[in-house]
Amino acid sequence: MTADSEDPNDEVQYHLAVGPDDVAETVLVPGDPERVEKIVDLWDEFELVAEHREFRTATGAHRGTPISTTSTGIGSPSAAIALEELARVGCETFVRVGSCGAIQPGMDVGDLVITTGAVRQEGTSDEYVREDYPATADDRVVAALVAAAEELGYDYHVGVTASADSFYPGQGRPGFEGFEAAGSDDLVEDLREAGVLNIEMEASSILTLAGLYGLRAGAVCTVYANRVTGEFRTEGESRAAETASLAATYLERMDERAREAGADRWHPGLGLGDASE
Template sequence: MTGDSEDPNDEVQYHLGVGEGDVADTVLLPGDPERIPKITGVWDDAETVAEHREYRTATGEHRGTPISTTSTGIGSPSAAIAVEELARVGVDTFLRVGSCGAIQPGMDVGDLVITSGAVRQEGTSEEYVREDYPAAADDRVVAALVAAAERLDYDYHVGVTASTDSFYAGQGRPGFEGFEAAGSDELVENLREANVLNIEMEASTICTLANLYGLRAGAVCTVYANRVTGEFRTEGETRAAETASLATALLAKMDERAREAGADRWYPGLGIEAE
């Protein structure tokens, strides 16, 4: 005989506190719970549906399309919990929305970075699948994010992101009292030489889990730190949110075009209808 325990597969998810019908098919995933009202502020309407620990969830509508957002906290372990529990209540598309550090020249603070794939420099995804499994963003999500950035006239870059488990040592920054992890002095330069665009902490796990489960994922982040110039400013804070929100509406149109064409999935030849 066993005692009562919380079932993570119950009708209401253990960590997020959401159930079926609480969220839309597409969910935007910021890290900071305080970014939720900033995201919903660009929508037509929204209401908070759950709040527990670092996870705050709101659902609403943007440009006629149902949309939700859930904060994940900092890092891949908590982001993986969010993806797991949102998938259990029917979510099929995940858009990471956040901030990042740029590591290539010619990238300005306030620019957007749209992830095409990610370096898995974090441990969470390795607990799911072998280390050489790719963390690829869904091509439809990337296309929708690019189209949204173009329509909003925001400067953006598309390419490979590095996701880490540490804001300090894992990103080549000194730790307490100047501590330097082995290899940290070469980390950023090695990533730069590999044409990696930016560093953040969640995209690789979100993309890996989505691929494992046959779902869609991608990421768009605003550049706050430029590791080439040393600049750090919270400029263009809502640009990633606006881009991801519009991309959600465009994805709905893309899916509709595929259905109308009798195609299994959207492809560029179907286009995206104008607003």
């Protein structure tokens, strides 16, 4: 039993400084707080509703769909805090909007990666559930992201992501003064041979927590680096944001179609409709 002063479930959340009236049910969760500005520039309207530590939150509308975005900072610990507190104020759908390193040939800088599931190579989700619990994206979020990328004409890849706790040795890069962690030499190659598409730092914790709590989650990342070719450019940053924003509109249409059909949940047989309507 915690004292009231230590209760993290107060209406206004401790880390995010948001309450139930501040956010929409669907939230885009980038890592970088500066990415929030780039996301909301794509919307019809927006208002900055909170800013505390690495967590910056804005709420608005995209093609008429209510939508919010909250930055999570770098890594799974702070991403888990954001999901926890957003869930407590009524958010139900989470789409990570990020950048990543591709580890398969044929993936170009600027391409999108839409995650179906994630390798839990981070420690945060281990503190919630046994290590063999799967980190899987909601099929409706994946379908909405694919539909959005198709409508926008962006090149994309769909598959498994690896989420690491470290940008350097945890992703097979040398640390300070060439330090190499045990197994880092083989890390990227082992993941590549397993068919993993990309490495980033937040998706698996977001997907795991959403699965545990009965929420919807997915992830779309822009490729900044290809670890096969050695190419690195911060190119196409807005593509993931634009795709995720349009996907939120598709998800709203999916939910409407399910309600109209009296179905428990959306399925492909119900179609998507035109997100521009």
